[in-house]
Amino acid sequence: MEQSQLLTLLEEKRDLFVSGEEISRLLGVSRTAVWKQIRKLEAEGFAIEAVPRKGYRLTGRPSRLNAAELQSKLGTTAFGRHLHIREVVASTQDVLRELAEKGAPEGTLVIAERQDNGRGRMGRSWVSPPGRGVSMSLLLRPDVPLQLAPQLTLLAAVALCRSLGRETGLQIGIKWPNDLLVDGRKISGILLESATEDERLRYVAVGLGIAVNLDPGDYPEALLARAVSLKMAAGRAFDRAALIAAALLEFEQLYALYKEQGFEPIRILWETYSVTLNRTVSLNAGHGFFEGVPRGLDDSGGLRVELPDGGFRTIYSAEIGDAAPLPNAKG
Incomplete structure (x- = not known):
């Protein structure tokens, strides 16, 4: 039995229940095969x-994304104007890197309805059933030194946070460095991968995953306490093309601001939306856990953490979790 046969049968019986026994009889297969x-x-x-x-x-x-419909919604000059929509890929990041190596212009966008090997920070996978989420990668070609790459991660988080908040009406916050949360649960993941030459960035692939119209049954049970979709949080579904267009416009505008005025405006915005600052947290920077109170970003994009002894430590990569309040920690 092919999927198309079962789908045709269900379409013919639209709005009516068809028993597993009847499907088995009509298609000549077992109940297990039907399931x-x-x-x-x-x-x-x-x-x-x-x-x-x-x-x-x-x-x-x-719901399939349509290139013509999406581009009709774009308000950008470059971001998304060179568009590649694929049904299934291993990873949009991999596709975009191939295009970048062949000279694709800045703003090139790759979107996939399904990723078989989508990835997030720390090598984690990303849950995104076809037609319900957004999995896309955007190409940047910034003229900045390698050590300033963390700034672009924070810029991406601010752009997505602002656009999604405006489009959905939800209160969305940023957990350092770039996880977007609604009521403590993750609704988006961001991954930046770069190619370098002579200590400068040749290009950056910005991977963006958004849980848009997923239902609770789309998540593994173990993730439900930590992840949520925009639909679940708001109680209504959203137009994915409209969300993508809004995110690209906000990103392009902030990227232009960054190139004109540097990191300072982005730093201020990130700190405004952050849910990480000024509370005691536990951090694992790869050399064991320590506790501290994140106070803000430094000029390069590192997170400045106040330690229990009053000193400070700047980190660029770490896992952050809750911790018991420290004595005399400033609020």
Whole structure:
């Protein structure tokens, strides 16, 4: 039995439940084979309601992004104007890096409905069922030295935070360096990967993942306490193309500001949206855990952490978690 046969049958019975027994009989397969194909259709983004003793009912098809529709919504000059939409890729980052090596211009955008090997910071995977999230990578060619690369990570976080907050009405905060949270749960992941030459950046691939219209059943149970979608948080679905267009416009405008005025305006904005500052946290910078109170960013984009003895330590990469309040910690 092919997925197309099962899908055709469910489409023909739209709005009606079809029992597993009937599907088995009509398609000449076992009930187990039916169940496996149902799971595969759900993984492809089809919404299928399953009710004991009633069967299965198709309630929604995956929403595919359309290049013409997306570009009609763009208000940018360069970002997203060279657009590549793919159905399935290993990773949008990998596709974008190939394009970058072939000379793709700044602002080139790769979007995939499904990633088989999508990745986030620290090598983590990213959950994004087809038609319900956003998985995309944007090409930058900044004329800045390698040591200032952390600034671009923070810029990306500010751009996405501001645009999503404006489009959804949700209170979104930034957990250092670039995780976006709603009520303490993650709704977006950002990953920057760069190519360098002579201590300068040749190009940067900015990977952006947004959990847009995912439902609780789309997440592994272990993630539900730490992750949420915009739809789950707001109680309504969102137009993915509109969110992408808004994010690209905000990103392009802040990137222009960064090139004109440097990091200071971005630093101020990041600190405004941060949910990390001025509270005691536990940090793991790769050499064991320590506790401290993040106070702000330095000029290069590092996080300045006040230690229990009153001294300061600047970090550029670390895992941050909650910790018990420290004695005499400033609020």
